[in-house]
Amino acid sequence: xxxxxxxxxxxxxxxxPGDFRGPRMVPGILPxxxxxxxxDMGSRRLLDDLNFTVKSGSxxxxxxxxxxxxxxxxxxxxxxxxxxxxxxxxxxxAAREVPKHQTMVFQRPMMLRRSVTANIEYGLRLQxxxxxxxxxxxxEVLKLAGLEALAGRAxxxxxxxxxxxxxxxxxxxxxxxVLFLDEPAANLDPSAxxxxxxxxxxxxxxxxxxxxxxxxLPQAKRLAxxxxxxxxxxxxxxxxxxxxxxxxxxxxxxxxVEGELLW
Amino acid sequence: xxxxxxxLLSAVRLVFTLDRDLAEIIGLSMRVSLSxxxxxxxxxxxxxxxxxxxxxxxxxxxxxLLNAFMGLxxxxxxxxxxxxxxxxxxxxxxxxxxxPAAMIIAQSVxxxxxxAALSRxxxxxxxxxxxxxxxxxxxxxxxxILTLAWDARSSLxxxxxxxxxxxxxxxxxVMIVGGNIDHVTRVMTTTIALETSKGNLAMAMGxxxxxxxxSLAVNASVFIASEAAAxxxx
Ligand SMILES: Nc1ncnc2c1ncn2[C@@H]1O[C@H](COP(=O)(O)OP(=O)(O)O)[C@@H](O)[C@H]1O
Ligand SMILES: [Mg+2]
Numbered sequence: 001x002x003x004x005x006x007x008x009x010x011x012x013x014x015x016x017p018g019d020f021r022g023p024r025m026v027p028g029i030l031p032x033x034x035x036x037x038x039x040d041m042g043s044r045r046l047l048d049d050l051n052f053t054v055k056s057g058s059x060x061x062x063x064x065x066x067x068x069x070x071x072x073x074x075x076x077x078x079x080x081x082x083x084x085x086x087x088x089x090x091x092x093x094a095a096r097e098v099p100k101h102q103t104m105v106f107q108r109p110m111m112l113r114r115s116v117t118a119n120i121e122y123g124l125r126l127q128x129x130x131x132x133x134x135x136x137x138x139x140e141v142l143k144l145a146g147l148e149a150l151a152g153r154a155x156x157x158x159x160x161x162x163x164x165x166x167x168x169x170x171x172x173x174x175x176x177x178v179l180f181l182d183e184p185a186a187n188l189d190p191s192a193x194x195x196x197x198x199x200x201x202x203x204x205x206x207x208x209x210x211x212x213x214x215x216x217l218p219q220a221k222r223l224a225x226x227x228x229x230x231x232x233x234x235x236x237x238x239x240x241x242x243x244x245x246x247x248x249x250x251x252x253x254x255x256x257v258e259g260e261l262l263w
Numbered sequence: 264x265x266x267x268x269x270x271l272l273s274a275v276r277l278v279f280t281l282d283r284d285l286a287e288i289i290g291l292s293m294r295v296s297l298s299x300x301x302x303x304x305x306x307x308x309x310x311x312x313x314x315x316x317x318x319x320x321x322x323x324x325x326x327x328l329l330n331a332f333m334g335l336x337x338x339x340x341x342x343x344x345x346x347x348x349x350x351x352x353x354x355x356x357x358x359x360x361x362x363p364a365a366m367i368i369a370q371s372v373x374x375x376x377x378x379a380a381l382s383r384x385x386x387x388x389x390x391x392x393x394x395x396x397x398x399x400x401x402x403x404x405x406x407x408i409l410t411l412a413w414d415a416r417s418s419l420x421x422x423x424x425x426x427x428x429x430x431x432x433x434x435x436x437v438m439i440v441g442g443n444i445d446h447v448t449r450v451m452t453t454t455i456a457l458e459t460s461k462g463n464l465a466m467a468m469g470x471x472x473x474x475x476x477x478s479l480a481v482n483a484s485v486f487i488a489s490e491a492a493a494x495x496x497x
Pocket of ligand 1: 041046064065066067068069070071072073
């Protein structure tokens with residue numbers, strides 16, 4: 001977990017470890033290995049020879065300036081994009097289209113034109129979950145995401161910050177082992193950001209592996225155990241948060257940590 | 264008072280006293296066109312969804328054909344359906360020619376391409392917004408079409424209403440396959456054509472008034488539905 005844990009209001013509602021894990025019978029899908037992955041679109045190489053492994057336990061942040069390739073990397077890991085070169089392996093097995101037990105929250109939350117509850121229920125229905133269990137699960141995640149008061153509202157009438165929490169609740173309701181999040185707090189004000197980060201801590205504490213992108217250095221410092229530093233489609237560093245922030249190796253990472261503008 | 268003016272007066276009287284013959288004709292028109300639009304929606308909306316979301320051989324050809332068929336001349340559709348339903352045609356055994364059923368078939372053929380082509384565009388727009396999230400949640404394409412149809416329901420109203428407008432306004436197809444038989448297959452447009460040629464302007468104009476009001480109502484509904492769709496799209 002990150003360095004500071006000053007979010008008591010949400011943390012109080014955090015269940016003990018195990019409460020929100022996937023069913024015990026499901027074998028772990030981690031580690032996730034990204035091996036020599038490159039991605040071309042047209043004649044442009046957007047991601048260049050990425051190599052990294054994601055293991056369970058830590059809060060992993062993909063950090064980098066705008067246009068670094070964070071979103072593309074997440075979409076590759078999640079399974080929405082195929083690499084041009086290289087492979088994405090889950091526990092040594094090549095990924096099919098959007099493998100199970102892992103979900104993603106996109107930068108712009110996509111709300112179905114339904115109530116908050118129906119949005120969360122949608123994903124559960126797709127998994128074929130029975131009605132009673134759905135009810136229980138929905139109640140759980142509404143509480144965890146602090147959305148109880150908004151349960152019946154039309155999802156699209158909510159603020160972006162609230163919609164983002166619905167998106168996280170919807171993804172988390174599936175009890176994924178891994179949750180990818182693409183800049184979930186971009187363009188949010190401090191209090192909405194704080195609310196999102198609180199929910200993310202709760203998700204992390206429940207045992208779900210988080211892999212999240214951000215370009216926001218202070219946010220990375222608050223949350224990360226581990227940093228993947230991307231710059232212009234290349235992975236320049238993978239290290240623990242302490243090492244990265246105290247002793248960045250590459251000049252690009254040094255400049256980024258010192259707050260210089262990078263692109 | 265000129266002939267036309269007195270005819271207009273009696274036309275208005277016919278409309279507002281709900282003349283029996285007039286009401287019967289309007290009733291049949293509605294029955295035929297509403298049934299045709301229901302068929303067209305049941306086929307056209309899923310077809311539009313499939314063309315937007317599925318990839319299969321011949322898909323582009325179907326799209327081009329549908330767009331071309333949107334402007335099919337009603338008389339040509341009428342002729343084609345006539346040939347199908349006539350005694351020597353492939354569906355001749357059913358003896359449907361010159362019945363409301365034949366008219367429903369003809370108008371369905373005429374209107375389905377309109378509903379399908381217009382709703383395909385709605386599905387394309389919604390899919391570009393929903394694709395990542397639905398694939399991420401593990402929805403297959405069939406499921407995704409259902410989801411989009413539900414979420415886009417207010418945006419799918421205008422395509423269906425456009426089909427209804429076209430069905431109520433056409434003459435050629437129902438004239439050919441229905442035969443404009445009194446009390447059996449006589450609808451608003453065919454009656455207007457017939458009564459005008461007979462010089463019975465009052466009946467023709469009365470029906471004309473109703474048709475224009477109907478067209479206004481359809482367009483107002485399209486407008487209201489689009490507004491509602493835009494609102495739900497926030
Ligand atoms: N579909 C695409 N076609 C072409 N270029 C793209 C596409 N998607 C992203 N890019 C480019 O790839 C680079 C990385 O994009 P992205 O992963 O979205 O960056 P980040 O999320 O780090 O801001 C950017 O330069 C972007 O313009
Ligand atoms: Mg991005």
